[in-house]
Amino acid sequence: MSRGRFGIHGGQYIPELLMSAIKELEEAYNHYKADPEFNAELEELLQQYAGRPSLLYYAEKMTKDLGGAKIYLKREDLNHTGSHKLNNVLGQVLLAKKMGKTRVIAETGAGQHGVATATAAALMGLECEIFMGKEDTERQAINVYRMELLGAKVHAVSSGTQTLKDAVNETMREWARRLHDTHYVLGSAVGPHPFPTIVKDFQSVIGREVKEQLLAKEGRLPDAVMACVGGGSNAIGIFAGFLEDTSVRLIGCEAAGHGVETGKHAATITKGSVGIFHGMKSYFCQDEYGQIAPVYSISAGLDYPGVGPEHSHLHDLGRAEYVAITDDEAVEAFEYLSRTEGIIPAIESAHAVAYGMKLAPQMARYQIIVINLSGRGDKDVAAIARYRGVNIHE
Amino acid sequence: MNRLGQAFSKGKAFIPFITAGDPSLAITEKLIPEMAGAGADIIELGIPFSDPVAEGPVIQAADNRALAQGVTTDHVFDLVKRVRQTCDVPICLMTYANPVFSYGTGKFMERCREAGVDGLIVPDLPFEEREEFLPACRQYGVTLVSMIAPTSKDRIRMIVQEAEGFIYCVSSLGVTGVREKLGDQVKEMVDTVKAVKDIPCAVGFGIGNPQQAAEMAAVSDGVIVGSAIVQIIAQHGENCLPPVMEYVREMKKAIG
Numbered sequence: 001m002s003r004g005r006f007g008i009h010g011g012q013y014i015p016e017l018l019m020s021a022i023k024e025l026e027e028a029y030n031h032y033k034a035d036p037e038f039n040a041e042l043e044e045l046l047q048q049y050a051g052r053p054s055l056l057y058y059a060e061k062m063t064k065d066l067g068g069a070k071i072y073l074k075r076e077d078l079n080h081t082g083s084h085k086l087n088n089v090l091g092q093v094l095l096a097k098k099m100g101k102t103r104v105i106a107e108t109g110a111g112q113h114g115v116a117t118a119t120a121a122a123l124m125g126l127e128c129e130i131f132m133g134k135e136d137t138e139r140q141a142i143n144v145y146r147m148e149l150l151g152a153k154v155h156a157v158s159s160g161t162q163t164l165k166d167a168v169n170e171t172m173r174e175w176a177r178r179l180h181d182t183h184y185v186l187g188s189a190v191g192p193h194p195f196p197t198i199v200k201d202f203q204s205v206i207g208r209e210v211k212e213q214l215l216a217k218e219g220r221l222p223d224a225v226m227a228c229v230g231g232g233s234n235a236i237g238i239f240a241g242f243l244e245d246t247s248v249r250l251i252g253c254e255a256a257g258h259g260v261e262t263g264k265h266a267a268t269i270t271k272g273s274v275g276i277f278h279g280m281k282s283y284f285c286q287d288e289y290g291q292i293a294p295v296y297s298i299s300a301g302l303d304y305p306g307v308g309p310e311h312s313h314l315h316d317l318g319r320a321e322y323v324a325i326t327d328d329e330a331v332e333a334f335e336y337l338s339r340t341e342g343i344i345p346a347i348e349s350a351h352a353v354a355y356g357m358k359l360a361p362q363m364a365r366y367q368i369i370v371i372n373l374s375g376r377g378d379k380d381v382a383a384i385a386r387y388r389g390v391n392i393h394e
Numbered sequence: 395m396n397r398l399g400q401a402f403s404k405g406k407a408f409i410p411f412i413t414a415g416d417p418s419l420a421i422t423e424k425l426i427p428e429m430a431g432a433g434a435d436i437i438e439l440g441i442p443f444s445d446p447v448a449e450g451p452v453i454q455a456a457d458n459r460a461l462a463q464g465v466t467t468d469h470v471f472d473l474v475k476r477v478r479q480t481c482d483v484p485i486c487l488m489t490y491a492n493p494v495f496s497y498g499t500g501k502f503m504e505r506c507r508e509a510g511v512d513g514l515i516v517p518d519l520p521f522e523e524r525e526e527f528l529p530a531c532r533q534y535g536v537t538l539v540s541m542i543a544p545t546s547k548d549r550i551r552m553i554v555q556e557a558e559g560f561i562y563c564v565s566s567l568g569v570t571g572v573r574e575k576l577g578d579q580v581k582e583m584v585d586t587v588k589a590v591k592d593i594p595c596a597v598g599f600g601i602g603n604p605q606q607a608a609e610m611a612a613v614s615d616g617v618i619v620g621s622a623i624v625q626i627i628a629q630h631g632e633n634c635l636p637p638v639m640e641y642v643r644e645m646k647k648a649i650g
Contacts, residue, residue: 012520013519013520015447015517015541016542016546016549016564017448017544017545019522019545020547020549165445169445169447172447173569176448177567177568177569276490276526277490277491277492281495288496289468289493289496289497290443290467290492290494291443291461291493292445
């Protein structure tokens with residue numbers, strides 16, 4: 001069996017052409033993750049550039065309004081570029097630079113990972129090209145312009161369903177064309193080994209901080225931690241701090257779109273089956289012949305037919321729970337958090353907020369839940385307005 | 395020696411690729427024996443996949459055309475079984491890991507044997523993951539074809555030592571699709587293979603015209619041509635048989 005397994009999941013199912021680049025990455029990562037100089041540079045970037053540590057905010061009004069468990073929000077939306085994506089990108093782009101690469105490429109769904117990659121590439125002086133599904137470039141037009149402002153070239157991908165999955169396909173194809181000077185900055189905890197591990201390691205700063213901050217504030221661990229799951233990078237990042245603490249419920253919130261029974265959803269663990277795609281064995285939304293299913297979510301960042309292999313393993317083990325949140329529930333949570341706490345969450349993160357709103361009232365007041373607010377919602381304002389029938393131009 | 399090995403015993407092999415069900419299953423059923431008659435030594439037959447990450451736009455479009463008509467893995471097995479009644483050209487199925495895995499790997503190989511499939515090419519199954527399919531391939535007598543690429547370098551020895559049938563040599567970086575300039579490392583790759591063991595090497599990716607085919611055949615045991623043929627099929631649709639046969643004859647002659 002190959003390397004990089006999480007139970008039966010994971011592996012390296014990629015064309016032979018890419019194996020040398022994957023091995024090179026694995027060796028470089030194993031070297032630099034133990035290198036004090038690399039870690040000091042990354043730490044400096046996270047503090048002085050990204051603005052870490054991010055706040056752990058006690059949502060008092062929301063807690064009182066819901067009348068149950070105490071709710072804390074991990075404010076990844078306050079990072080530079082407005083989401084958790086920069087944590088991973090700063091690590092990977094620094095790694096790419098150390099490896100002597102002069103160019104980075106990346107896929108993006110909502111545009112948050114693309115913006116983060118373009119930002120880090122500008123900072124570290126690397127050439128940058130971003131692949132984004134054509135439908136997503138339309139849903140998130142401002143982010144396209146933002147990436148261009150940052151000096152990146154954005155390719156609108158018109159193959160397949162024109163969303164995140166197709167953006168990953170096209171970035172893999174581009175990597176196969178030009179891998180000597182190029183690093184693929186994969187944005188989620190998916191893909192062939194070592195990507196799921198690299199992305200988890202760089203995102204695990206979220207979980208480490210939450211643990212430290214909550215112990216300082218409350219003197220104890222949370223009872224439940226929740227995060228939205230598309231590929232699952234913000235979720236694995238916050239879960240990483242608590243995997244060994246079995247008293248802490250870990251809850252991943254998938255996109256149920258119009259509802260998991262409608263066929264128009266992206267609830268991979270809830271409704272999918274085991275398959276092999278995008279370099280990994282994991283759960284996928286697919287038909288009986290293994291054709292990858294078109295998925296749907298109001299959220300471009302969760303609109304992906306697969307999920308990271310470690311999440312699949314945590315599901316198999318029963319260590320983490322995965323629930324599905326509909327578009328309607330996410331939009332209601334988006335509006336609720338805006339009104340109640342004055343915080344506009346990314347529509348992706350609103351899926352986790354929505355589950356927190358369901359769970360908190362069922363819990364006791366002495367209990368604590370932490371919701372990972374993975375990104376800010378400015379990018380979604382126009383789309384939510386349209387969802388509510390208000391036609392505003394971005 | 396099985397049928398795949400024998401295909402290289404009569405001189406340089408010409409291996410056309412087509413996607414099953416493009417433009418229709420009926421045309422594919424005619425294309426296979428007619429291409430064999432026109433000089434094809436092995437047929438590489440694609441089971442369409444929704445997300446073929448190693449393919450360029452031409453073969454992606456062929457997969458989409460086939461899937462849009464509802465072509466399934468079962469249809470492809472039934473097709474091969476019908477072709478086998480009149481034609482014994484070696485057939486290699488080409489598809490991605492997921493259609494095989496999701497069908498049930500053992501069941502997939504059992505149907506391969508029953509239909510008369512000789513080999514299987516899976517672009518997203520590198521050496522490190524071969525155990526996923528290899529035991530079932532061996533059980534049912536299906537040759538799992540190994541691929542090497544210009545980036546393989548030190549990996550070639552390891553791959554070739556365990557390889558069977560023939561080696562699929564990827565000529566250049568990138569994805570499938572005709573290109574003006576092919577990689578210049580093919581001879582070196584083939585020499586490295588032959589130093590390990592005497593196994594036929596067929597070169598694919600990027601070959602479009604007779605001159606390129608002749609150049610690649612000169613340093614190998616055969617050529618694989620996909621996108622150029624699929625483009626003819628895309629252009630002529632149901633009337634693709636005469637132009638495809640003309641092309642196959644021309645290419646076979648060029649490498650002869």
